[in-house]
Amino acid sequence: MRTLIEEFVLEPGTGKALELRKGQILRLEQIEGGQCLDFNCFNLDDYKEFFHCGRTRTLHGIHPTRGDFLWSAPPRERAMMYILADTAGANDVMFPRCSANLYESVYGYDAHTNCQDIQAEAQREYGLTPDDVHDSFNLFMCTGVDENGRTYITRQVSKPGDHVELLALMDVLAVPNICGADVMRTSNFAIRPAKVQIFAASDEDFAAVPPLRSWRTQRTVADFKVKAIRTERKLARDPDYRPEFVNTPIDYEAIEIALDAEELALLGRLARREQYGDRDGEALRDIVFSWWEETRPIG
Amino acid sequence: MAETTVTIHLNQQQKDLLDRTVAAGVAPDRIALIRLALRRYGELHAEKG
Numbered sequence: 001m002r003t004l005i006e007e008f009v010l011e012p013g014t015g016k017a018l019e020l021r022k023g024q025i026l027r028l029e030q031i032e033g034g035q036c037l038d039f040n041c042f043n044l045d046d047y048k049e050f051f052h053c054g055r056t057r058t059l060h061g062i063h064p065t066r067g068d069f070l071w072s073a074p075p076r077e078r079a080m081m082y083i084l085a086d087t088a089g090a091n092d093v094m095f096p097r098c099s100a101n102l103y104e105s106v107y108g109y110d111a112h113t114n115c116q117d118i119q120a121e122a123q124r125e126y127g128l129t130p131d132d133v134h135d136s137f138n139l140f141m142c143t144g145v146d147e148n149g150r151t152y153i154t155r156q157v158s159k160p161g162d163h164v165e166l167l168a169l170m171d172v173l174a175v176p177n178i179c180g181a182d183v184m185r186t187s188n189f190a191i192r193p194a195k196v197q198i199f200a201a202s203d204e205d206f207a208a209v210p211p212l213r214s215w216r217t218q219r220t221v222a223d224f225k226v227k228a229i230r231t232e233r234k235l236a237r238d239p240d241y242r243p244e245f246v247n248t249p250i251d252y253e254a255i256e257i258a259l260d261a262e263e264l265a266l267l268g269r270l271a272r273r274e275q276y277g278d279r280d281g282e283a284l285r286d287i288v289f290s291w292w293e294e295t296r297p298i299g
Numbered sequence: 300m301a302e303t304t305v306t307i308h309l310n311q312q313q314k315d316l317l318d319r320t321v322a323a324g325v326a327p328d329r330i331a332l333i334r335l336a337l338r339r340y341g342e343l344h345a346e347k348g
Contacts, residue, residue: 250310257333258302266341281307288333291340298323
């Protein structure tokens with residue numbers, strides 16, 4: 001059984017930074033329907049770890065939904081939250097947040113509600129700066145990619161009561177905001193309130209989360225050569241710097257592979273000639289690692 | 300059976316992955332693994348060139 005901890009209405013033009021402990025659920029619900037919400041998420045104990053659209057997009061595609069995770073940016077790459085529910089099925093991790101500059105440059109506004117400034121104002125409660133606002137998880141935002149590879153936004157499909165539930169897998173600062181776009185189709189040319197609830201998760205909620213494996217390469221500050229967060233804005237070269245790039249120099253070894261007639265014919269059939277021409281060695285290398293990628297013979 | 304030699308250039312990271320695959324018992328050695336990969340990839344993509 002879930003326990004309700006907090007409930008309020010997020011008013012148009014606003015956002016709210018919310019401390020969520022591991023095991024708490026943030027539920028964002030449509031009141032009237034048709035409202036896009038932007039979302040930022042930070043590790044509450046280390047704000048430099050934050051939600052990353054790119055990592056999430058790579059693992060779950062451009063429309064994350066129920067059953068997907070919200071991942072933090074490299075080099076952390078940890079699951080921060082889990083999408084327990086998504087009744088509208090229209091979320092986006094392609095589009096950037098709207099900004100004051102968008103509304104000035106396209107529409108001529110001196111001032112207009114926008115997700116960058118709303119997020120910044122909400123995050124200011126925790127001492128974060130406008131530069132700390134990151135690419136948003138866009139909830140209730142209908143987007144796609146056309147045949148020419150261009151991204152687009154279409155009109156809203158969400159109805160009253162549609163909701164997204166995000167389970168915190170670590171202590172986070174979760175920051176939802178009402179998207180400020182009322183002169184574009186993102187929220188069907190309006191700005192509306194949304195209902196926000198925080199619950200303590202039930203055993204059933206926890207049971208819904210797939211097991212997660214830990215990796216040595218999910219780095220923490222302890223792994224960093226530079227651990228301190230900069231306070232100076234101006235950049236200056238470290239005279240003591242000596243590059244320590246991983247596995248460098250990259251050295252290639254020529255390895256001779258004897259292929260029988262059958263294998264040679266196979267190579268002839270499989271070689272990507274349009275890519276490699278008559279360079280059989282490069283074609284064979286492509287085949288070997290393509291096989292590895294496709295079959296993952298070791299975990 | 301007549302054999303033809305193909306020269307493949309691998310860097311240390313690529314050799315590392317193949318060697319760990321060999322160590323897992325997939326093939327007896329690196330050369331055998333490369334030949335195995337070719338045959339298995341052919342099976343996976345039997346219908347297309």
